[in-house]
Amino acid sequence: MLDIASHDLITISGRLALAVLAGGAIGLERAFHGRPAGVRTNALVCTSSSLLMLLTVFQWDLLAGVPLETIRVDPTRMAQGIMTGIGFLGAGVIMQEKLTIRGLTTAAAIWMTASIGIIIGMGMFTAAAVATLFTLLILSVFGWIERQLPTQRYAMMSVRSQVGNGLNRNRIMEIVNEHNIKCAAPGYHLEDGGKTLRLEFTLRSIRSSNFELLAETLQHEAHITEFSMVPSGEQRVRVKPI
Numbered sequence: 001m002l003d004i005a006s007h008d009l010i011t012i013s014g015r016l017a018l019a020v021l022a023g024g025a026i027g028l029e030r031a032f033h034g035r036p037a038g039v040r041t042n043a044l045v046c047t048s049s050s051l052l053m054l055l056t057v058f059q060w061d062l063l064a065g066v067p068l069e070t071i072r073v074d075p076t077r078m079a080q081g082i083m084t085g086i087g088f089l090g091a092g093v094i095m096q097e098k099l100t101i102r103g104l105t106t107a108a109a110i111w112m113t114a115s116i117g118i119i120i121g122m123g124m125f126t127a128a129a130v131a132t133l134f135t136l137l138i139l140s141v142f143g144w145i146e147r148q149l150p151t152q153r154y155a156m157m158s159v160r161s162q163v164g165n166g167l168n169r170n171r172i173m174e175i176v177n178e179h180n181i182k183c184a185a186p187g188y189h190l191e192d193g194g195k196t197l198r199l200e201f202t203l204r205s206i207r208s209s210n211f212e213l214l215a216e217t218l219q220h221e222a223h224i225t226e227f228s229m230v231p232s233g234e235q236r237v238r239v240k241p242i
Contacts, residue, residue: 011123012054019043019050019120022132023113029139035106037093045089045110046117049082053121079118086114109139154232155203155211159218160225163190163197167223172199175221179214181205196225203229 023046024039031038056078090107112135120128157176161167169186176183187200205211211231218227 015050015054015120015123016047018125018128019046019117022046022116022120022128025132026109026113026116026135026139029136030106030109033143035093035103037106037110042110042113045086046113046120049086049114049117050121052078052082053118057122082114082118083111086111105139105143109135151206153205153208153211155205156230156232157201157203157214157227158229159199159201159227160191161197161199161223162225163195165223167197167221169199172201175217176201176203176214179205179210179217180207181210181214 020043023043026046027037027039027042030042090110093103093106093110112131116128116131116135119131159172169188173183173186182204183201184204189198189200190196191198203211203214208231211229215227215229218224
């Protein structure tokens with residue numbers, strides 16, 4: 001059994017406490033934006049990574065009395081094992097639904113949190129503090145910058161109408177183009193025994209507000225019985241039946 005000296009206990013407790021603070025700080029930012037991996041997840045990831053790396057710090061105490069020629073020391077192997085496990089955790093928070101992929105930033109934050117925990121466990125406190133600060137800046141400041149940039153927005157739109165009422169693909173695409181939205185990849189589906197025609201389109205626009213304006217216009221189109229629009233990215237799904 002390994003006897004832990006008082007000064008070693010202070011070292012262990014201090015590093016684990018710093019890991020809790022670093023992981024909790026990153027988790028607070030994620031929780032504030034409503035992400036699935038919040039304070040507890042990031043704090044546990046950082047603390048567990050630090051705890052496992054402490055094993056490499058005190059491995060000589062565990063191997064006391066073992067002939068040196070039989071020992072091969074490589075602290076990076078523990079870090080490799082930690083990051084492999086974190087990869088599965090990060091994959092669990094990534095979700096895909098049609099054009100929408102959510103959770104990539106949260107997965108990257110979990111990976112970064114694990115890395116910070118590793119260097120805290122190794123006693124590299126300055127690097128851990130700088131990494132935590134940079135991570136918070138990236139998540140907050142860069143997130144704001146991304147929202148200000150004019151980026152392409154995508155959406156899936158489905159329109160239903162009665163067969164033979166004069167509404168066709170060209171008319172729908174004309175309405176879409178009037179709202180500064182590009183339309184592509186139309187799909188056709190007959191439903192209700194051939195009485196209802198459902199058209200599906202992939203929409204693209206620089207402004208997400210154009211999708212809302214399009215939805216308002218489609219509400220007043222007499223020949224449309226029902227439609228739905230699902231924007232991609234971090235936007236909320238909007239479904240507006242007639």
